[in-house]
Amino acid sequence: MTVTASHSLAHRAEDFARWREIVSASFVPLEADPVGPGPFAGQVSGRELHDLAVIEVDAMAHRVRRTPALISDGGTGYYKVSLQLSGQGFIVQDGREAVLAPGDVAIYDTERPYTLSFHEEFSTLVLMFPKRLIGLDDVDLSVLTAQRLGADDPVAGALVSCIARIGDVLPTVDEAIGYRLARNAVDLLGTILATEVHSGPRLGDFEQKLQLQRIKDHIEQHLADPTLAPGGIAAAHFISARTLHKLFEPTGTTVAAWIRRRRLENAHRELLDPLLSGMPVGIIGARSGLPDAAHFSRVFRAEYGYAPSSLRTAA
Structure with missing residues (x-):
């Protein structure tokens, strides 16, 4: 498909x-x-x-x-x-x-x-x-x-x-x-x-994985905030920035890279949403925490190989 x-x-x-x-x-x-x-x-x-x-x-x-x-x-x-x-x-x-x-x-x-x-x-x-x-x-x-x-x-x-x-x-x-x-x-x-x-029944590192999931949920809830960053996330969960980065190590990515990826995926989804077809592309980026339209277009193209506007036109 x-x-x-x-x-x-x-x-x-x-x-x-x-x-x-x-x-x-x-x-x-x-x-x-x-x-x-x-x-x-x-x-x-x-x-x-x-x-x-x-x-x-x-x-x-x-x-x-x-x-x-x-x-x-x-x-x-x-x-x-x-x-x-x-x-x-x-x-x-x-x-x-x-x-x-x-x-x-x-x-x-x-x-x-x-x-x-x-x-x-x-x-x-x-x-x-x-x-x-x-x-x-x-x-x-x-x-x-x-x-x-x-x-x-x-x-x-x-x-x-x-x-x-x-x-x-x-x-x-x-x-x-x-x-x-x-x-x-x-x-x-x-x-x-x-x-x-x-x-369900889990092994060994369950508590760490559960904490990581809570942090990912926090990121999802605050994607639209352009100031969302590792320091603030760590403080919100009463852990050090070092501990936060260690939690992300098994995922093969960094906290910042995860935030960027989820912002782009959220924007990608909204660009395909027919109910948002009248919303300017720049606003879609801002809703995902990427308020600079030029920067949004640049990182979106780097991730997907085409511009946000091209995706909307194709859809």
């Missing part, structure tokens, strides 16, 4: 060769194989909203695989959250395998190999979004991938309600409202997943 303007998806296949094309174009590149002889039919329907997608898959038995070779081709990393609507599914990732019955939810990462198998006719609803939108560390979220989150699980209950509701509402609203609803759903998912990650 590429960053595009909003559009509806409605594709049907009556043979497996066509199905291979459809599933790769609708999600990320995938290998697809039939699991038995005989005829095949399948369809995908839903909406892509810039960098988000809500897609229902209704198909006969088959298997899809995200292989190391396909992952090595690069591209945006996504999380996919699937709600099994009918039939039974099997997901394998990170050395775990889960059986999914109707009402079950599973989370998986497109930057690590996975296999999804369906041995009977099925329906599933998938919410797919860039990993950067929820700000969770891959290692942290890996404790939840390829696990059956059933109806008796409080996390699953919240996810099911969220995904099912947005799947119902999106076909009835316009692009701007649809995008905002999808973003709100992803934000809610991020909160739910972060809560589950940090409340």
